[in-house]
Amino acid sequence: MTAEAAESAVEKRSMRREAHISAHTDVDAVALWLREFQSSPQTWRAYRKEAERLLLWLQRRSEALSDVRRDTLDAYERFLTDPQPAALWQGPSRPRYAPQWRPFRQPLSAASRRQALVILQGMFAWLVEAGWLEHNPFRLMRDKRRRMDNRSERIERYLERTLWQRFWAWLDVSPSPKAGNGAYYRWARRRFLFGFAYLLAPRLGEIVQARMGDFIQREGRWWWRVVGKGDKQAEVPVPPDMMKLLADWRRTLGMSPQPEPDDTTPLLRALDGRRGVGDNQLYRLIRETFRAGYQALDDLPKAKRAPLQQATPHWLRHTALTHQAQAGVELRYLASTARHARLDTTARYLHAEAEEWHRQLAHHQLGDADTHGDGTL
Template identity: 40%
Template sequence: MQPVLLDESDPSTDLVSLDATGWLPAHLDGHAGTNRAPQACCQLAAQDDVQAIQAWLAEFADSPHTLRSYRKEAERLWLWAVQHQGKALSSLTREDLLAYEAFLANPAPDWIDPRRPKRGGGRRLFDGPLSPTSVRHALSVLSGLFGYLFAAGYLAGNPLALKRRGHKTRQPAAVERYLEQPLWAFVLQAIEQWPADRPEGSQARARWVMRFLHATGLRVSEAAHARAEDLRLRRGKWWLYVLGKGQVGGEVPMGADAMSALAAYRRSHGLSALPLPGDTTPLILPLSGPRERCLTPAMVYLITKEVFEHASELRQSEDPVDAAKLRQASTHWVRHTAATHQADAGTDLRHIQKNLRHASLNTTSRYLHVDDDERHIATTQPPAQG
């Protein structure tokens, strides 16, 4: 089985351990794991744990962002199993997984050593202890891995199926990774002060990318793969068809401002202002090479990071706190920002849910900050006594 290879132009996918297992002793590769099911029952061709993990990852090959995230979690567990526990992944027990959960919250020093590089074979796998939310996310991903391998007949049992379920009455925490309206306006103004040494066309592309992401709230992979043919005019209104997370399709409104920005961007590339029938050009165009080639999600991510870094430099002397926030911002911050601005404007929560394609309204409710603002004002600024 060939390993699942990610886009080599994306620096965040430099994960080599699953593809370089020559150093692994035979008793740790999982071909004889103590939790292996009889080979005759297995629906996978996988002979060992790495091949089994790669079979699971192959299910997400059409979703690059999910693939990167899931591979990172699987690789962390696999390396912890063979290096820290001295066990094959297919030999892990429920007790081992409890130990791993504790390890995530307090990794060994060499796993977070800041002297190690962030990429490459000898890199550090953690920047520090994971937060409770990140631990839950990691275990949720791994539960999917073990569930898949159990259902496929590769494992005899799922050690994470015994995990105690927490109460579901707790409301999701409010989203904090977003930019308020004045700071977002500053980011857009910063693009108009684009450095002269940047490649020709990069300013127009940066301007369009930021406006496009904010207008639609798309995930980075969705924006990177969007094409002109995905735009649809219905009853005088433009919609963008999106095939999103879990291969679920949906339509996102494209307002007049967004379509005007798109028209200006397309004209800068010598294209018609509005897409013509059969137009397959990407909505985010490359600066060179074939026009039909979509940028990678990683490239779109880097474009937004470049914008935020530039805005941060311009903001540093005036407001270091804002500058620090801009340095942290990324494509997903723009998605959160778009949803928050829609909620602040009074958009019905059900409409925002459809725009973001959330399965649960509870998830969307994290973008409601107006009630908190009113509560803060009412508490800290009581009315004057007559």
């Protein structure tokens, strides 16, 4: 299966009264929906991925978007849990034009499945308004709020502080001079990447798009200027450790320790030290580093270091925000760092209440029942 296969996905036209868009196939209609997000490349790519997956799945069933019913959504959600046959649907990251390209890297987690359905819900709503579809099956979900609200659960995909500290200590050890300049460069890049991700909590696409001149200084304080979701610009305080990491990384590149405001060169570089890196390359680099850390920390029990095998790039953002919350950063500042539109989204990173609940419930013991003092009931 190739990405181009989506172009032939179910071209039968459903019966409809009148379409308000110039489309002849489901693929045409979805492309027009995606055009609404072209000003935000990261959002566009995420939405295209979910729409493409659904269209390819429907193609295998010889169905169109107009055939999607309430029970179809349940079947699709089950499919996302474990896309089968795996050889057809799952595989390592590849360019979309490559024969080895697959729609999934692996089965989706519960949070990723919810996010996929949230995106598709919006797509169906738009297609109904456009007159391309007659109904939105998502409206029939009685438990819609629970299933579609991706803000409802506490964040769990992060590294606990003790594991992060061991992992960072391993990352922080430079290679032997005998290893050569190439090994030193790869180590310096990996160290900077993970330090940057931990200290400033960027999204993967924001790391790819970051430039040296995005670090600016005002009144003696450094800020990181970032354009995030929805093409919204924000500024995040840069802690001293981040400036030290940046200075080390720039020295590795043969640059002065502090960036200039007009420096538009990539922040993270390819092995040639000049070009930037792409999303897929960065994703693989982070996953490979997590797995290498799992192997290197073999003095820890497997259960303790197991999260390193499962971790994806977004775990870095979750880890950064969770640890900031645990360090006592106020919710309003945490939300600004995360660049969340809603405080309840950020509140998922607050684990203190759960920890206190657990502490108090620990006093509830099986052998603590002699309330009368004389052994009687």
